[in-house]
Amino acid sequence: MKKGDKNNSKNKDEALVGVLRNNGYKVTQGRISILEVFSKYHIPLNAESVSGYLKNKRVDVATIYRTLKSFEEKGILRRVDLRNDSVCFEMNDSHHHHHLVCKKCGDIEDVDVCEIDRLSKIALKNSLKFKLIIDHSLEFFGVCKTCNKV
Amino acid sequence: MKKGDKNNSKNKDEALVGVLRNNGYKVTQGRISILEVFSKYHIPLNAESVSGYLKNKRVDVATIYRTLKSFEEKGILRRVDLRNDSVCFEMNDSHHHHHLVCKKCGDIEDVDVCEIDRLSKIALKNSLKFKLIIDHSLEFFGVCKTCNKV
DNA sequence: TTAACAAATGCGAGTAATTTGCATTTAAAT
DNA sequence: ATTTAAATGCAAATTACTCGCATTTGTTAA
Structure with a gap:
Protein backbone atom coordinates (compact mmCIF):
# COMPACT_ATOMS: atom_id res chain seq x y z
CA MET A 1 0.00 0.00 0.00
CA LYS A 2 1.33 3.42 -0.94
CA LYS A 3 1.56 6.29 1.46
CA GLY A 4 -1.09 8.18 -0.40
CA ASP A 5 -3.51 5.28 -0.24
CA LYS A 6 -2.95 4.89 3.43
CA ASN A 7 -3.63 8.54 4.03
CA ASN A 8 -6.74 8.44 1.89
CA SER A 9 -8.01 5.48 3.77
CA LYS A 10 -7.23 7.19 7.05
CA ASN A 11 -8.98 10.35 5.95
CA LYS A 12 -11.96 8.36 4.87
CA ASP A 13 -12.16 6.66 8.22
CA GLU A 14 -11.86 10.01 9.95
CA ALA A 15 -14.77 11.23 7.88
CA LEU A 16 -16.79 8.23 8.96
CA VAL A 17 -15.87 8.85 12.58
CA GLY A 18 -17.14 12.38 12.06
CA VAL A 19 -20.42 11.02 10.80
CA LEU A 20 -20.79 8.96 13.95
CA ARG A 21 -19.88 11.81 16.28
CA ASN A 22 -22.18 14.25 14.53
CA ASN A 23 -25.02 11.86 15.13
CA GLY A 24 -24.26 11.38 18.79
CA TYR A 25 -22.95 7.86 18.49
CA LYS A 26 -20.16 6.30 20.43
CA VAL A 27 -17.41 5.50 17.96
CA THR A 28 -17.05 1.74 17.91
CA GLN A 29 -15.08 -0.44 15.56
CA GLY A 30 -18.23 -2.22 14.51
CA ARG A 31 -20.01 0.93 13.42
CA ILE A 32 -16.97 2.20 11.56
CA SER A 33 -16.65 -1.11 9.77
CA ILE A 34 -20.30 -1.08 8.78
CA LEU A 35 -19.99 2.44 7.43
CA GLU A 36 -16.86 1.43 5.55
CA VAL A 37 -18.78 -1.33 3.82
CA PHE A 38 -21.50 1.04 2.67
CA SER A 39 -19.05 3.70 1.57
CA LYS A 40 -17.11 1.13 -0.42
CA TYR A 41 -19.98 -0.74 -2.06
CA HIS A 42 -22.52 1.62 -3.52
CA ILE A 43 -25.12 -1.06 -3.95
CA PRO A 44 -28.14 -2.04 -1.86
CA LEU A 45 -27.00 -4.27 1.00
CA ASN A 46 -29.00 -6.25 3.52
CA ALA A 47 -27.81 -7.28 6.97
CA GLU A 48 -26.56 -10.60 5.69
CA SER A 49 -24.48 -9.02 2.92
CA VAL A 50 -22.98 -6.56 5.34
CA SER A 51 -22.12 -9.44 7.61
CA GLY A 52 -20.44 -11.16 4.68
CA TYR A 53 -18.28 -8.15 3.88
CA LEU A 54 -17.29 -7.93 7.54
CA LYS A 55 -15.89 -11.47 7.60
CA ASN A 56 -12.65 -10.61 9.35
CA LYS A 57 -13.99 -7.98 11.73
CA ARG A 58 -16.91 -10.02 12.91
CA VAL A 59 -19.93 -8.11 14.18
CA ASP A 60 -22.93 -9.94 15.58
CA VAL A 61 -25.92 -10.02 13.27
CA ALA A 62 -28.18 -8.55 15.96
CA THR A 63 -25.81 -5.62 16.21
CA ILE A 64 -25.87 -5.21 12.46
CA TYR A 65 -29.67 -5.13 12.41
CA ARG A 66 -29.72 -2.62 15.26
CA THR A 67 -27.11 -0.48 13.58
CA LEU A 68 -28.79 -0.45 10.18
CA LYS A 69 -32.11 0.53 11.69
CA SER A 70 -30.54 3.26 13.76
CA PHE A 71 -28.50 4.59 10.84
CA GLU A 72 -31.64 4.77 8.78
CA GLU A 73 -33.46 6.73 11.47
CA LYS A 74 -30.57 9.17 11.57
CA GLY A 75 -30.60 9.52 7.80
CA ILE A 76 -27.13 8.06 7.37
CA LEU A 77 -28.55 5.19 5.34
CA ARG A 78 -31.54 5.09 3.01
CA ARG A 79 -33.80 2.15 2.81
CA VAL A 80 -34.12 0.61 -0.66
CA ASP A 81 -37.11 -1.56 -1.47
CA LEU A 82 -36.26 -4.04 -4.18
CA ARG A 83 -39.14 -6.43 -3.58
CA ASN A 84 -36.90 -9.19 -2.39
CA ASP A 85 -37.11 -10.98 0.93
CA SER A 86 -34.92 -8.68 2.96
CA VAL A 87 -34.53 -5.00 3.72
CA CYS A 88 -31.66 -3.30 1.93
CA PHE A 89 -29.88 -0.02 2.52
CA GLU A 90 -27.51 2.31 0.76
CA MET A 91 -25.42 5.23 1.88
CA ASN A 92 -27.58 8.33 1.92
CA ASP A 93 -25.11 10.72 0.40
CA SER A 94 -25.14 13.23 -2.41
CA HIS A 95 -25.06 10.42 -4.93
CA MET B 1 -80.87 -6.05 -1.79
CA LYS B 2 -82.37 -4.56 -4.92
CA LYS B 3 -82.43 -6.30 -8.26
CA GLY B 4 -80.02 -3.80 -9.73
CA ASP B 5 -77.52 -4.36 -6.98
CA LYS B 6 -77.72 -8.05 -7.39
CA ASN B 7 -77.12 -7.78 -11.09
CA ASN B 8 -74.20 -5.44 -10.58
CA SER B 9 -72.68 -7.76 -8.07
CA LYS B 10 -73.24 -10.65 -10.40
CA ASN B 11 -71.69 -8.77 -13.30
CA LYS B 12 -68.73 -7.87 -11.17
CA ASP B 13 -68.20 -11.47 -10.21
CA GLU B 14 -68.48 -12.48 -13.84
CA ALA B 15 -65.80 -9.95 -14.65
CA LEU B 16 -63.59 -11.46 -11.96
CA VAL B 17 -64.24 -14.94 -13.30
CA GLY B 18 -63.15 -13.60 -16.66
CA VAL B 19 -59.91 -12.38 -15.12
CA LEU B 20 -59.23 -15.84 -13.76
CA ARG B 21 -60.04 -17.60 -17.01
CA ASN B 22 -57.97 -15.20 -19.08
CA ASN B 23 -55.01 -16.03 -16.90
CA GLY B 24 -55.45 -19.75 -17.18
CA TYR B 25 -56.66 -20.29 -13.67
CA LYS B 26 -59.22 -22.75 -12.48
CA VAL B 27 -62.14 -20.77 -11.17
CA THR B 28 -62.39 -21.49 -7.48
CA GLN B 29 -64.50 -19.80 -4.85
CA GLY B 30 -61.37 -18.88 -2.90
CA ARG B 31 -59.79 -17.02 -5.78
CA ILE B 32 -63.01 -15.22 -6.62
CA SER B 33 -63.40 -14.17 -3.01
CA ILE B 34 -59.84 -12.87 -2.87
CA LEU B 35 -60.35 -10.87 -6.05
CA GLU B 36 -63.61 -9.52 -4.63
CA VAL B 37 -61.77 -8.22 -1.60
CA PHE B 38 -59.22 -6.39 -3.72
CA SER B 39 -61.81 -4.99 -6.07
CA LYS B 40 -63.85 -3.73 -3.12
CA TYR B 41 -61.04 -2.26 -0.99
CA HIS B 42 -58.71 -0.12 -3.03
CA ILE B 43 -56.10 -0.01 -0.32
CA PRO B 44 -52.90 -1.98 0.18
CA LEU B 45 -53.74 -5.33 1.77
CA ASN B 46 -51.49 -8.01 3.17
CA ALA B 47 -52.35 -11.68 3.48
CA GLU B 48 -53.62 -11.22 7.01
CA SER B 49 -55.95 -8.38 6.04
CA VAL B 50 -57.32 -10.38 3.14
CA SER B 51 -57.90 -13.24 5.52
CA GLY B 52 -59.77 -10.89 7.81
CA TYR B 53 -62.07 -9.69 5.05
CA LEU B 54 -62.76 -13.30 4.10
CA LYS B 55 -64.06 -14.17 7.56
CA ASN B 56 -67.16 -16.01 6.40
CA LYS B 57 -65.68 -17.69 3.33
CA ARG B 58 -62.62 -19.01 5.08
CA VAL B 59 -59.57 -19.59 2.91
CA ASP B 60 -56.42 -21.05 4.38
CA VAL B 61 -53.64 -18.54 4.90
CA ALA B 62 -51.19 -20.68 2.89
CA THR B 63 -53.61 -20.54 -0.02
CA ILE B 64 -53.88 -16.78 0.34
CA TYR B 65 -50.12 -16.40 0.23
CA ARG B 66 -49.89 -18.66 -2.80
CA THR B 67 -52.69 -16.82 -4.53
CA LEU B 68 -51.31 -13.35 -3.90
CA LYS B 69 -47.90 -14.32 -5.21
CA SER B 70 -49.38 -15.92 -8.28
CA PHE B 71 -51.70 -12.99 -8.96
CA GLU B 72 -48.75 -10.66 -8.76
CA GLU B 73 -46.79 -12.71 -11.27
CA LYS B 74 -49.73 -12.56 -13.63
CA GLY B 75 -50.02 -8.82 -13.18
CA ILE B 76 -53.47 -9.01 -11.61
CA LEU B 77 -52.12 -7.49 -8.41
CA ARG B 78 -49.34 -4.98 -7.88
CA ARG B 79 -47.02 -5.23 -4.97
CA VAL B 80 -46.93 -2.15 -2.77
CA ASP B 81 -44.04 -1.67 -0.42
CA LEU B 82 -44.98 0.54 2.49
CA ARG B 83 -41.98 -0.33 4.62
CA ASN B 84 -44.01 -2.15 7.20
CA ASP B 85 -43.49 -5.74 8.25
CA SER B 86 -45.58 -7.44 5.60
CA VAL B 87 -46.01 -7.48 1.85
CA CYS B 88 -49.07 -5.64 0.57
CA PHE B 89 -50.87 -5.72 -2.73
CA GLU B 90 -53.45 -3.71 -4.61
CA MET B 91 -55.53 -4.39 -7.67
CA ASN B 92 -53.47 -3.61 -10.75
CA ASP B 93 -56.18 -1.86 -12.71
CA SER B 94 -56.63 1.47 -14.44
CA HIS B 95 -56.96 3.10 -11.05
C1' DT C 1 -5.37 8.57 34.88
C1' DT C 2 -8.81 6.67 36.55
C1' DA C 3 -13.50 5.97 38.30
C1' DA C 4 -18.20 5.85 36.94
C1' DC C 5 -21.92 5.38 33.93
C1' DA C 6 -24.59 5.01 30.00
C1' DA C 7 -24.34 3.10 25.62
C1' DA C 8 -23.20 -0.76 22.79
C1' DT C 9 -22.48 -5.58 22.03
C1' DG C 10 -22.90 -10.62 21.90
C1' DC C 11 -25.44 -14.46 22.67
C1' DG C 12 -29.39 -17.18 22.83
C1' DA C 13 -34.13 -17.47 22.81
C1' DG C 14 -38.28 -15.72 20.77
C1' DT C 15 -41.49 -13.89 17.20
C1' DA C 16 -43.96 -13.01 13.02
C1' DA C 17 -44.38 -13.53 8.22
C1' DT C 18 -44.11 -16.61 4.82
C1' DT C 19 -43.10 -21.20 2.59
C1' DT C 20 -43.25 -26.09 1.85
C1' DG C 21 -44.52 -31.10 1.73
C1' DC C 22 -48.04 -33.98 1.34
C1' DA C 23 -52.55 -36.05 1.53
C1' DT C 24 -57.09 -34.74 0.00
C1' DT C 25 -60.35 -32.27 -2.75
C1' DT C 26 -62.09 -30.11 -6.83
C1' DA C 27 -62.62 -27.87 -11.49
C1' DA C 28 -62.51 -28.93 -16.05
C1' DA C 29 -61.44 -31.77 -20.04
C1' DT C 30 -62.62 -36.07 -22.21
C1' DA D 1 -69.30 -40.13 -15.59
C1' DT D 2 -64.41 -40.61 -15.53
C1' DT D 3 -60.02 -38.94 -15.33
C1' DT D 4 -56.41 -35.83 -14.35
C1' DA D 5 -53.89 -31.99 -13.16
C1' DA D 6 -54.47 -28.11 -10.42
C1' DA D 7 -55.80 -26.23 -6.03
C1' DT D 8 -56.44 -26.54 -1.15
C1' DG D 9 -55.88 -27.33 3.86
C1' DC D 10 -53.12 -28.60 7.45
C1' DA D 11 -49.03 -28.84 10.04
C1' DA D 12 -44.28 -28.41 10.16
C1' DA D 13 -40.36 -25.80 8.65
C1' DT D 14 -37.88 -21.80 7.32
C1' DT D 15 -36.37 -17.13 7.31
C1' DA D 16 -35.66 -12.49 8.53
C1' DC D 17 -35.62 -10.03 12.24
C1' DT D 18 -36.20 -8.70 17.34
C1' DC D 19 -35.58 -8.86 22.30
C1' DG D 20 -33.84 -9.62 27.07
C1' DC D 21 -30.08 -9.67 29.63
C1' DA D 22 -25.39 -10.15 31.19
C1' DT D 23 -21.00 -8.29 29.82
C1' DT D 24 -18.01 -5.04 27.63
C1' DT D 25 -16.58 -0.59 26.05
C1' DG D 26 -16.33 4.43 24.88
C1' DT D 27 -16.77 8.73 26.94
C1' DT D 28 -17.14 12.09 30.61
C1' DA D 29 -15.63 14.24 34.51
C1' DA D 30 -13.17 14.16 38.70
Whole structure:
Protein backbone atom coordinates (compact mmCIF):
# COMPACT_ATOMS: atom_id res chain seq x y z
CA MET A 1 0.00 0.00 0.00
CA LYS A 2 1.33 3.42 -0.94
CA LYS A 3 1.56 6.29 1.46
CA GLY A 4 -1.09 8.18 -0.40
CA ASP A 5 -3.51 5.28 -0.24
CA LYS A 6 -2.95 4.89 3.43
CA ASN A 7 -3.63 8.54 4.03
CA ASN A 8 -6.74 8.44 1.89
CA SER A 9 -8.01 5.48 3.77
CA LYS A 10 -7.23 7.19 7.05
CA ASN A 11 -8.98 10.35 5.95
CA LYS A 12 -11.96 8.36 4.87
CA ASP A 13 -12.16 6.66 8.22
CA GLU A 14 -11.86 10.01 9.95
CA ALA A 15 -14.77 11.23 7.88
CA LEU A 16 -16.79 8.23 8.96
CA VAL A 17 -15.87 8.85 12.58
CA GLY A 18 -17.14 12.38 12.06
CA VAL A 19 -20.42 11.02 10.80
CA LEU A 20 -20.79 8.96 13.95
CA ARG A 21 -19.88 11.81 16.28
CA ASN A 22 -22.18 14.25 14.53
CA ASN A 23 -25.02 11.86 15.13
CA GLY A 24 -24.26 11.38 18.79
CA TYR A 25 -22.95 7.86 18.49
CA LYS A 26 -20.16 6.30 20.43
CA VAL A 27 -17.41 5.50 17.96
CA THR A 28 -17.05 1.74 17.91
CA GLN A 29 -15.08 -0.44 15.56
CA GLY A 30 -18.23 -2.22 14.51
CA ARG A 31 -20.01 0.93 13.42
CA ILE A 32 -16.97 2.20 11.56
CA SER A 33 -16.65 -1.11 9.77
CA ILE A 34 -20.30 -1.08 8.78
CA LEU A 35 -19.99 2.44 7.43
CA GLU A 36 -16.86 1.43 5.55
CA VAL A 37 -18.78 -1.33 3.82
CA PHE A 38 -21.50 1.04 2.67
CA SER A 39 -19.05 3.70 1.57
CA LYS A 40 -17.11 1.13 -0.42
CA TYR A 41 -19.98 -0.74 -2.06
CA HIS A 42 -22.52 1.62 -3.52
CA ILE A 43 -25.12 -1.06 -3.95
CA PRO A 44 -28.14 -2.04 -1.86
CA LEU A 45 -27.00 -4.27 1.00
CA ASN A 46 -29.00 -6.25 3.52
CA ALA A 47 -27.81 -7.28 6.97
CA GLU A 48 -26.56 -10.60 5.69
CA SER A 49 -24.48 -9.02 2.92
CA VAL A 50 -22.98 -6.56 5.34
CA SER A 51 -22.12 -9.44 7.61
CA GLY A 52 -20.44 -11.16 4.68
CA TYR A 53 -18.28 -8.15 3.88
CA LEU A 54 -17.29 -7.93 7.54
CA LYS A 55 -15.89 -11.47 7.60
CA ASN A 56 -12.65 -10.61 9.35
CA LYS A 57 -13.99 -7.98 11.73
CA ARG A 58 -16.91 -10.02 12.91
CA VAL A 59 -19.93 -8.11 14.18
CA ASP A 60 -22.93 -9.94 15.58
CA VAL A 61 -25.92 -10.02 13.27
CA ALA A 62 -28.18 -8.55 15.96
CA THR A 63 -25.81 -5.62 16.21
CA ILE A 64 -25.87 -5.21 12.46
CA TYR A 65 -29.67 -5.13 12.41
CA ARG A 66 -29.72 -2.62 15.26
CA THR A 67 -27.11 -0.48 13.58
CA LEU A 68 -28.79 -0.45 10.18
CA LYS A 69 -32.11 0.53 11.69
CA SER A 70 -30.54 3.26 13.76
CA PHE A 71 -28.50 4.59 10.84
CA GLU A 72 -31.64 4.77 8.78
CA GLU A 73 -33.46 6.73 11.47
CA LYS A 74 -30.57 9.17 11.57
CA GLY A 75 -30.60 9.52 7.80
CA ILE A 76 -27.13 8.06 7.37
CA LEU A 77 -28.55 5.19 5.34
CA ARG A 78 -31.54 5.09 3.01
CA ARG A 79 -33.80 2.15 2.81
CA VAL A 80 -34.12 0.61 -0.66
CA ASP A 81 -37.11 -1.56 -1.47
CA LEU A 82 -36.26 -4.04 -4.18
CA ARG A 83 -39.14 -6.43 -3.58
CA ASN A 84 -36.90 -9.19 -2.39
CA ASP A 85 -37.11 -10.98 0.93
CA SER A 86 -34.92 -8.68 2.96
CA VAL A 87 -34.53 -5.00 3.72
CA CYS A 88 -31.66 -3.30 1.93
CA PHE A 89 -29.88 -0.02 2.52
CA GLU A 90 -27.51 2.31 0.76
CA MET A 91 -25.42 5.23 1.88
CA ASN A 92 -27.58 8.33 1.92
CA ASP A 93 -25.11 10.72 0.40
CA SER A 94 -25.14 13.23 -2.41
CA HIS A 95 -25.06 10.42 -4.93
CA HIS A 96 -28.81 9.94 -4.62
CA HIS A 97 -30.16 7.52 -7.17
CA HIS A 98 -32.72 4.84 -7.84
CA HIS A 99 -32.62 1.38 -9.39
CA LEU A 100 -33.71 -0.75 -12.25
CA VAL A 101 -34.12 -4.33 -11.06
CA CYS A 102 -34.37 -7.44 -13.23
CA LYS A 103 -37.34 -9.53 -12.17
CA LYS A 104 -35.63 -12.68 -13.39
CA CYS A 105 -32.01 -12.53 -12.31
CA GLY A 106 -32.11 -9.69 -9.79
CA ASP A 107 -29.41 -7.70 -11.55
CA ILE A 108 -29.44 -4.02 -10.63
CA GLU A 109 -28.60 -0.89 -12.59
CA ASP A 110 -28.51 2.56 -11.06
CA VAL A 111 -30.95 5.11 -12.38
CA ASP A 112 -30.59 8.85 -12.07
CA VAL A 113 -33.94 10.56 -12.02
CA CYS A 114 -33.54 14.20 -11.25
CA GLU A 115 -37.22 15.05 -11.15
CA ILE A 116 -38.18 13.21 -8.05
CA ASP A 117 -37.86 16.24 -5.78
CA ARG A 118 -40.30 18.08 -7.97
CA LEU A 119 -42.75 15.17 -7.87
CA SER A 120 -42.38 15.00 -4.13
CA LYS A 121 -43.31 18.67 -3.82
CA ILE A 122 -46.32 18.19 -6.05
CA ALA A 123 -47.43 15.21 -3.99
CA LEU A 124 -47.14 17.23 -0.81
CA LYS A 125 -48.95 20.20 -2.27
CA ASN A 126 -51.85 18.02 -3.41
CA SER A 127 -52.00 16.16 -0.14
CA LEU A 128 -54.81 16.74 2.32
CA LYS A 129 -53.39 14.85 5.25
CA PHE A 130 -49.66 15.41 5.09
CA LYS A 131 -47.43 18.29 6.09
CA LEU A 132 -44.01 16.81 5.56
CA ILE A 133 -42.39 14.36 3.18
CA ILE A 134 -39.10 12.94 4.41
CA ASP A 135 -38.23 10.22 1.96
CA HIS A 136 -39.51 8.31 -1.02
CA SER A 137 -39.02 5.06 -2.85
CA LEU A 138 -38.70 4.92 -6.60
CA GLU A 139 -37.57 1.73 -8.24
CA PHE A 140 -38.18 0.24 -11.66
CA PHE A 141 -38.72 -3.46 -12.27
CA GLY A 142 -38.20 -5.10 -15.60
CA VAL A 143 -36.21 -7.63 -17.54
CA CYS A 144 -32.56 -7.14 -18.40
CA LYS A 145 -31.22 -7.72 -21.90
CA THR A 146 -29.49 -10.93 -20.91
CA CYS A 147 -32.62 -12.47 -19.44
CA ASN A 148 -34.72 -11.16 -22.28
CA LYS A 149 -32.77 -13.25 -24.77
CA VAL A 150 -33.60 -16.53 -23.11
CA MET B 1 -80.87 -6.05 -1.79
CA LYS B 2 -82.37 -4.56 -4.92
CA LYS B 3 -82.43 -6.30 -8.26
CA GLY B 4 -80.02 -3.80 -9.73
CA ASP B 5 -77.52 -4.36 -6.98
CA LYS B 6 -77.72 -8.05 -7.39
CA ASN B 7 -77.12 -7.78 -11.09
CA ASN B 8 -74.20 -5.44 -10.58
CA SER B 9 -72.68 -7.76 -8.07
CA LYS B 10 -73.24 -10.65 -10.40
CA ASN B 11 -71.69 -8.77 -13.30
CA LYS B 12 -68.73 -7.87 -11.17
CA ASP B 13 -68.20 -11.47 -10.21
CA GLU B 14 -68.48 -12.48 -13.84
CA ALA B 15 -65.80 -9.95 -14.65
CA LEU B 16 -63.59 -11.46 -11.96
CA VAL B 17 -64.24 -14.94 -13.30
CA GLY B 18 -63.15 -13.60 -16.66
CA VAL B 19 -59.91 -12.38 -15.12
CA LEU B 20 -59.23 -15.84 -13.76
CA ARG B 21 -60.04 -17.60 -17.01
CA ASN B 22 -57.97 -15.20 -19.08
CA ASN B 23 -55.01 -16.03 -16.90
CA GLY B 24 -55.45 -19.75 -17.18
CA TYR B 25 -56.66 -20.29 -13.67
CA LYS B 26 -59.22 -22.75 -12.48
CA VAL B 27 -62.14 -20.77 -11.17
CA THR B 28 -62.39 -21.49 -7.48
CA GLN B 29 -64.50 -19.80 -4.85
CA GLY B 30 -61.37 -18.88 -2.90
CA ARG B 31 -59.79 -17.02 -5.78
CA ILE B 32 -63.01 -15.22 -6.62
CA SER B 33 -63.40 -14.17 -3.01
CA ILE B 34 -59.84 -12.87 -2.87
CA LEU B 35 -60.35 -10.87 -6.05
CA GLU B 36 -63.61 -9.52 -4.63
CA VAL B 37 -61.77 -8.22 -1.60
CA PHE B 38 -59.22 -6.39 -3.72
CA SER B 39 -61.81 -4.99 -6.07
CA LYS B 40 -63.85 -3.73 -3.12
CA TYR B 41 -61.04 -2.26 -0.99
CA HIS B 42 -58.71 -0.12 -3.03
CA ILE B 43 -56.10 -0.01 -0.32
CA PRO B 44 -52.90 -1.98 0.18
CA LEU B 45 -53.74 -5.33 1.77
CA ASN B 46 -51.49 -8.01 3.17
CA ALA B 47 -52.35 -11.68 3.48
CA GLU B 48 -53.62 -11.22 7.01
CA SER B 49 -55.95 -8.38 6.04
CA VAL B 50 -57.32 -10.38 3.14
CA SER B 51 -57.90 -13.24 5.52
CA GLY B 52 -59.77 -10.89 7.81
CA TYR B 53 -62.07 -9.69 5.05
CA LEU B 54 -62.76 -13.30 4.10
CA LYS B 55 -64.06 -14.17 7.56
CA ASN B 56 -67.16 -16.01 6.40
CA LYS B 57 -65.68 -17.69 3.33
CA ARG B 58 -62.62 -19.01 5.08
CA VAL B 59 -59.57 -19.59 2.91
CA ASP B 60 -56.42 -21.05 4.38
CA VAL B 61 -53.64 -18.54 4.90
CA ALA B 62 -51.19 -20.68 2.89
CA THR B 63 -53.61 -20.54 -0.02
CA ILE B 64 -53.88 -16.78 0.34
CA TYR B 65 -50.12 -16.40 0.23
CA ARG B 66 -49.89 -18.66 -2.80
CA THR B 67 -52.69 -16.82 -4.53
CA LEU B 68 -51.31 -13.35 -3.90
CA LYS B 69 -47.90 -14.32 -5.21
CA SER B 70 -49.38 -15.92 -8.28
CA PHE B 71 -51.70 -12.99 -8.96
CA GLU B 72 -48.75 -10.66 -8.76
CA GLU B 73 -46.79 -12.71 -11.27
CA LYS B 74 -49.73 -12.56 -13.63
CA GLY B 75 -50.02 -8.82 -13.18
CA ILE B 76 -53.47 -9.01 -11.61
CA LEU B 77 -52.12 -7.49 -8.41
CA ARG B 78 -49.34 -4.98 -7.88
CA ARG B 79 -47.02 -5.23 -4.97
CA VAL B 80 -46.93 -2.15 -2.77
CA ASP B 81 -44.04 -1.67 -0.42
CA LEU B 82 -44.98 0.54 2.49
CA ARG B 83 -41.98 -0.33 4.62
CA ASN B 84 -44.01 -2.15 7.20
CA ASP B 85 -43.49 -5.74 8.25
CA SER B 86 -45.58 -7.44 5.60
CA VAL B 87 -46.01 -7.48 1.85
CA CYS B 88 -49.07 -5.64 0.57
CA PHE B 89 -50.87 -5.72 -2.73
CA GLU B 90 -53.45 -3.71 -4.61
CA MET B 91 -55.53 -4.39 -7.67
CA ASN B 92 -53.47 -3.61 -10.75
CA ASP B 93 -56.18 -1.86 -12.71
CA SER B 94 -56.63 1.47 -14.44
CA HIS B 95 -56.96 3.10 -11.05
CA HIS B 96 -53.16 3.15 -10.80
CA HIS B 97 -51.84 5.30 -7.98
CA HIS B 98 -49.15 5.68 -5.37
CA HIS B 99 -49.10 6.43 -1.66
CA LEU B 100 -48.06 8.84 1.00
CA VAL B 101 -47.33 6.97 4.22
CA CYS B 102 -46.99 8.43 7.69
CA LYS B 103 -43.82 7.18 9.35
CA LYS B 104 -45.37 7.57 12.77
CA CYS B 105 -48.95 6.30 12.59
CA GLY B 106 -48.91 4.46 9.26
CA ASP B 107 -51.83 6.39 7.84
CA ILE B 108 -52.00 6.25 4.06
CA GLU B 109 -53.15 8.76 1.47
CA ASP B 110 -53.39 8.01 -2.20
CA VAL B 111 -51.21 10.01 -4.55
CA ASP B 112 -51.81 10.49 -8.24
CA VAL B 113 -48.60 11.14 -10.10
CA CYS B 114 -49.23 11.18 -13.79
CA GLU B 115 -45.63 11.65 -14.86
CA ILE B 116 -44.31 8.32 -13.78
CA ASP B 117 -44.74 6.72 -17.20
CA ARG B 118 -42.61 9.42 -18.70
CA LEU B 119 -39.91 8.87 -16.08
CA SER B 120 -40.09 5.16 -16.71
CA LYS B 121 -39.45 5.73 -20.41
CA ILE B 122 -36.52 8.01 -19.66
CA ALA B 123 -35.08 5.43 -17.29
CA LEU B 124 -35.33 2.75 -19.94
CA LYS B 125 -33.84 4.96 -22.64
CA ASN B 126 -30.85 5.77 -20.43
CA SER B 127 -30.37 2.19 -19.35
CA LEU B 128 -27.48 0.14 -20.63
CA LYS B 129 -28.61 -3.23 -19.34
CA PHE B 130 -32.37 -3.22 -19.63
CA LYS B 131 -34.72 -3.74 -22.51
CA LEU B 132 -38.04 -3.76 -20.76
CA ILE B 133 -39.62 -2.08 -17.77
CA ILE B 134 -42.71 -3.82 -16.45
CA ASP B 135 -43.52 -2.08 -13.23
CA HIS B 136 -42.27 0.49 -10.77
CA SER B 137 -42.65 1.50 -7.17
CA LEU B 138 -43.21 5.06 -6.05
CA GLU B 139 -44.15 5.79 -2.49
CA PHE B 140 -43.62 8.81 -0.31
CA PHE B 141 -42.86 8.64 3.39
CA GLY B 142 -43.47 11.50 5.73
CA VAL B 143 -45.40 12.73 8.72
CA CYS B 144 -49.11 13.42 8.64
CA LYS B 145 -50.62 16.59 10.02
CA THR B 146 -52.05 14.83 13.04
CA CYS B 147 -48.74 13.30 14.05
CA ASN B 148 -46.91 16.49 13.27
CA LYS B 149 -48.85 18.35 15.93
CA VAL B 150 -47.68 16.10 18.75
C1' DT C 1 -5.37 8.57 34.88
C1' DT C 2 -8.81 6.67 36.55
C1' DA C 3 -13.50 5.97 38.30
C1' DA C 4 -18.20 5.85 36.94
C1' DC C 5 -21.92 5.38 33.93
C1' DA C 6 -24.59 5.01 30.00
C1' DA C 7 -24.34 3.10 25.62
C1' DA C 8 -23.20 -0.76 22.79
C1' DT C 9 -22.48 -5.58 22.03
C1' DG C 10 -22.90 -10.62 21.90
C1' DC C 11 -25.44 -14.46 22.67
C1' DG C 12 -29.39 -17.18 22.83
C1' DA C 13 -34.13 -17.47 22.81
C1' DG C 14 -38.28 -15.72 20.77
C1' DT C 15 -41.49 -13.89 17.20
C1' DA C 16 -43.96 -13.01 13.02
C1' DA C 17 -44.38 -13.53 8.22
C1' DT C 18 -44.11 -16.61 4.82
C1' DT C 19 -43.10 -21.20 2.59
C1' DT C 20 -43.25 -26.09 1.85
C1' DG C 21 -44.52 -31.10 1.73
C1' DC C 22 -48.04 -33.98 1.34
C1' DA C 23 -52.55 -36.05 1.53
C1' DT C 24 -57.09 -34.74 0.00
C1' DT C 25 -60.35 -32.27 -2.75
C1' DT C 26 -62.09 -30.11 -6.83
C1' DA C 27 -62.62 -27.87 -11.49
C1' DA C 28 -62.51 -28.93 -16.05
C1' DA C 29 -61.44 -31.77 -20.04
C1' DT C 30 -62.62 -36.07 -22.21
C1' DA D 1 -69.30 -40.13 -15.59
C1' DT D 2 -64.41 -40.61 -15.53
C1' DT D 3 -60.02 -38.94 -15.33
C1' DT D 4 -56.41 -35.83 -14.35
C1' DA D 5 -53.89 -31.99 -13.16
C1' DA D 6 -54.47 -28.11 -10.42
C1' DA D 7 -55.80 -26.23 -6.03
C1' DT D 8 -56.44 -26.54 -1.15
C1' DG D 9 -55.88 -27.33 3.86
C1' DC D 10 -53.12 -28.60 7.45
C1' DA D 11 -49.03 -28.84 10.04
C1' DA D 12 -44.28 -28.41 10.16
C1' DA D 13 -40.36 -25.80 8.65
C1' DT D 14 -37.88 -21.80 7.32
C1' DT D 15 -36.37 -17.13 7.31
C1' DA D 16 -35.66 -12.49 8.53
C1' DC D 17 -35.62 -10.03 12.24
C1' DT D 18 -36.20 -8.70 17.34
C1' DC D 19 -35.58 -8.86 22.30
C1' DG D 20 -33.84 -9.62 27.07
C1' DC D 21 -30.08 -9.67 29.63
C1' DA D 22 -25.39 -10.15 31.19
C1' DT D 23 -21.00 -8.29 29.82
C1' DT D 24 -18.01 -5.04 27.63
C1' DT D 25 -16.58 -0.59 26.05
C1' DG D 26 -16.33 4.43 24.88
C1' DT D 27 -16.77 8.73 26.94
C1' DT D 28 -17.14 12.09 30.61
C1' DA D 29 -15.63 14.24 34.51
C1' DA D 30 -13.17 14.16 38.70
